[in-house]
Amino acid sequence: MLGQQTFSQEVNSSEKKSFLVGTTEEGMAIDGKLDEAIWKKLTPAKDFMQYFPNDSLPAEAQTEIYMCTDQKNLYIGIKCYAAGNDWRVESLRRDYRAGGNDNITLIFDTFDDQTNAFYFGINPEGVLREGTISNGGNVIQDFSTSWDNKWRGNAQKYDGYYTAELEIPFSTFRYPTPSKKWGFTSYRFDTQSNEISVYPGTPRNQIVFTLAYPAEMIWEDDLTTKSSAISLIPFVSSGINKDYEDGTPTDQIFEIGGDAKIGLTPGLNLDLTVNPDFSQVEVDTQITNLDRFEIFFPERRQFFLENADLFGQFGFSNINPFFSRRIGVAQDVVTDELAQNRIYGGLRISGKLDPKTRVGLLNMQTEARSSQGIPATNFGVAVTQRKIGVRSNIGVIAVNKQAIDFDQNLDTLDINRYNRMIGLDYNYSTRSNTWFGKSFVHGTFSPNTNLAIAQGSTLNYNTRKFGALWRHEYVHEDYNAEVGFVPRTNYFRISPSAESRYYPQNDFLNNYNYSVSGDVFWRPEFGKTDHFFSVGWGGELSQRSNFGFNLNHSYVYLFDPFDPTGTDSTELAADQDFSWVSFTGNYRSDRRKVFSWNLSPYIGEYFNGWRYGTRGGFNVRFQPKGFFSLNYAVNVFDLPHLEGTRETYLISPRIDYTLSKSLFTSVFVQYNSQSDNTNINARIQWRFAPVSDLILVYTDNYFTGNDASPADRFAFDIRTRSIVLKVTYWLNL
Numbered sequence: 093m094l095g096q097q098t099f100s101q102e103v104n105s106s107e108k109k110s111f112l113v114g115t116t117e118e119g120m121a122i123d124g125k126l127d128e129a130i131w132k133k134l135t136p137a138k139d140f141m142q143y144f145p146n147d148s149l150p151a152e153a154q155t156e157i158y159m160c161t162d163q164k165n166l167y168i169g170i171k172c173y174a175a176g177n178d179w180r181v182e183s184l185r186r187d188y189r190a191g192g193n194d195n196i197t198l199i200f201d202t203f204d205d206q207t208n209a210f211y212f213g214i215n216p217e218g219v220l221r222e223g224t225i226s227n228g229g230n231v232i233q234d235f236s237t238s239w240d241n242k243w244r245g246n247a248q249k250y251d252g253y254y255t256a257e258l259e260i261p262f263s264t265f266r267y268p269t270p271s272k273k274w275g276f277t278s279y280r281f282d283t284q285s286n287e288i289s290v291y292p293g294t295p296r297n298q299i300v301f302t303l304a305y306p307a308e309m310i311w312e313d314d315l316t317t318k319s320s321a322i323s324l325i326p327f328v329s330s331g332i333n334k335d336y337e338d339g340t341p342t343d344q345i346f347e348i349g350g351d352a353k354i355g356l357t358p359g360l361n362l363d364l365t366v367n368p369d370f371s372q373v374e375v376d377t378q379i380t381n382l383d384r385f386e387i388f389f390p391e392r393r394q395f396f397l398e399n400a401d402l403f404g405q406f407g408f409s410n411i412n413p414f415f416s417r418r419i420g421v422a423q424d425v426v427t428d429e430l431a432q433n434r435i436y437g438g439l440r441i442s443g444k445l446d447p448k449t450r451v452g453l454l455n456m457q458t459e460a461r462s463s464q465g466i467p468a469t470n471f472g473v474a475v476t477q478r479k480i481g482v483r484s485n486i487g488v489i490a491v492n493k494q495a496i497d498f499d500q501n502l503d504t505l506d507i508n509r510y511n512r513m514i515g516l517d518y519n520y521s522t523r524s525n526t527w528f529g530k531s532f533v534h535g536t537f538s539p540n541t542n543l544a545i546a547q548g549s550t551l552n553y554n555t556r557k558f559g560a561l562w563r564h565e566y567v568h569e570d571y572n573a574e575v576g577f578v579p580r581t582n583y584f585r586i587s588p589s590a591e592s593r594y595y596p597q598n599d600f601l602n603n604y605n606y607s608v609s610g611d612v613f614w615r616p617e618f619g620k621t622d623h624f625f626s627v628g629w630g631g632e633l634s635q636r637s638n639f640g641f642n643l644n645h646s647y648v649y650l651f652d653p654f655d656p657t658g659t660d661s662t663e664l665a666a667d668q669d670f671s672w673v674s675f676t677g678n679y680r681s682d683r684r685k686v687f688s689w690n691l692s693p694y695i696g697e698y699f700n701g702w703r704y705g706t707r708g709g710f711n712v713r714f715q716p717k718g719f720f721s722l723n724y725a726v727n728v729f730d731l732p733h734l735e736g737t738r739e740t741y742l743i744s745p746r747i748d749y750t751l752s753k754s755l756f757t758s759v760f761v762q763y764n765s766q767s768d769n770t771n772i773n774a775r776i777q778w779r780f781a782p783v784s785d786l787i788l789v790y791t792d793n794y795f796t797g798n799d800a801s802p803a804d805r806f807a808f809d810i811r812t813r814s815i816v817l818k819v820t821y822w823l824n825l
Contacts, residue, residue, distance in 0.1 A: 124246035141293035151289035181716035184750035192683025201275030202267035218247035226401030238397030263321035275306035326350035331816030359444035385579035415577035425465030544570035604631025672697030701731035718749035
């Protein structure tokens with residue numbers, strides 16, 4: 093065991109902790125009991141360090157992690173000590189949320205490049221989660237729960253500790269062969285000591301799952317097992333769908349299709365999909381829309397979520413050249429509305445060609461709908477990423493959207509025969525993650541448009557006591573990434589920010605910060621069009637609740653008429669500007685408690701008048717079976733150009749209840765006054781085998797008219813109703 097890692101932010105590789113992965117021929121019962129003889133022979137990874145409340149002390153609740161292999165599977169034994177037996181687990185649903193619960197997460201950097209990793213987690217009830225970490229784990233967006241695979245785990249609770257056993261087949265991982273060592277980190281939430289602990293150790297100013305501070309897991313015998321494997325995931329779904337609003341006949345639903353996963357090499361995987369069905373995907377979480385531009389809703393379809401970091405993290409979130417939700421949705425030229433467009437199938441090749449080179453190729457084909465003026469379309473994406481230095485990389489992306497059998501009569505409807513994009517990204521990070529950022533330049537072109545450019549850069553400086561960010565963007569007015577998400581063009585933008593951090597370490601306040609930020613837009617040949625300046629104070633209490641207060645100044649020049657209430661009210665006229673001052677705050681209580689809540693109020697000027705409102709919610713646990721939550725957003729607008737005030741309401745109750753670790757239920761209701769809509773989504777999911785599910789989904793949409801008389805305002809007129817049963821089975825060959 094090597095010496096204890098320091099927290100100077102500059103970590104020399106010779107200071108890394110290490111432990112040995114033993115070799116065994118003993119049969120392993122994955123029951124969580126650690127009663128096999130091999131566990132007593134191994135030396136564990138131990139001496140966890142605090143991450144919260146203090147990153148310079150050994151953890152109070154210590155943890156021991158043992159590993160061994162039979163060259164087919166990686167076996168992991170875990171022992172988590174605690175001050176008592178009051179374990180807190182929100183529900184028995186797989187892929188749980190870590191914060192506010194007892195659990196441990198293990199991170200495997202299989203190529204030891206501090207850039208990409210797999211993670212596996214378990215809690216005291218034996219509930220599992222898994223996913224991937226990309227781009228070094230520098231920001232929260234690098235953490236993904238979307239990756240699923242076939243592995244086993246169980247846990248047992250005892251007086252003052254719990255134990256767990258995991259069995260992870262090597263076909264689950266991608267790694268070089270032979271492997272002599274992998275990078276490894278781990279973090280644990282212990283609610284009884286109010287502690288987050290990490291192995292081998294991570295500074296507080298870094299995100300807890302960063303890959304910048306690894307230990308070494310060294311194989312006693314070189315790992316030579318090939319990770320290639322073949323998995324088939326067929327599905328069948330059936331149901332009915334009725335559109336009451338249009339009065340069309342009931343649609344009978346019956347679909348058969350599936351996916352295949354083929355390990356081409358130890359680092360490269362082929363994914364195939366035929367007639368993909370997304371009926372089990374949960375509805376989007378609605379928001380109150382007060383923006384002048386398109387709102388982002390994240391991808392939720394499983395096929396597109398896997399390896400999404402390789403394809404979807406080029407550019408910025410608001411200058412994204414590839415947004416997979418564009419696939420399967422097209423513009424109905426008759427109604428001028430978005431319509432679903434069947435995906436026939438597709439393929440994705442992704443992974444590592446060698447320890448420094450990642451590649452990806454995605455191709456999808458959608459059907460034609462001539463009655464709606466929608467041509468058959470092929471979507472192609474190719475990416476490559478090459479590691480440079482210790483934790484940096486350079487990447488190239490090319491995107492092609494091509495209409496097949498293009499109808500010449502659609503020329504007048506502004507449908508392009510093709511739309512293409514090519515871009516170059518450079519992601520930068522120092523060894524200790526003190527400096528990190530990215531810079532990119534992208535270009536698009538279509539039949540009637542010349543090459544148009546988008547460019548952006550960020551640079552983050554992150555130390556224990558100070559953080560700073562520089563960001564700028566430029567998007568040409570003709571830039572048109574049809575398969576991307578770029579809600580705004582024809583601007584130049586800068587967004588600097590800075591933050592000073594303090595750690596008083598008293599019984600009430602654990603840490604606090606002062607911040608200042610700016611966000612300014614200019615339009616070429618016009619001048620400044622928008623700005624948002626903010627100064628703030630925030631922090632975290634010793635009992636894990638956090639707070640923030642901000643004083644803001646906003647400025648907007650309207651080039652087009654705009655309704656700032658989002659309620660189809662009288663619009664403000666174009667060609668005028670507005671500036672206003674507002675106050676915002678936020679508070680989130682301790683999520684370890686049975687009852688927790690959050691609140692984010694807004695009060696102040698708004699365009700030519702005033703706005704008052706708040707958003708927030710609360711959560712009640714039925715531990716460990718589930719929870720009830722209710723989120724809300726309320727706004728009141730008092731603007732002189734309107735007769736009277738305007739209000740918006742968004743109310744979203746949800747109940748999640750897990751009957752067991754394999755049977756889950758949920759009901760999610762959303763009432764949104766902006767769209768005069770109430771949506772009900774109810775689900776029952778039975779995991780009858782590893783990563784194999786039977787899912788029953790019931791969805792109702794109702795018109796809830798705000799313009800109706802008070803007596804009828806909350807009358808429910810049904811719009812659509814559907815019920816779908818889907819069965820998916822994961823088969824390893």
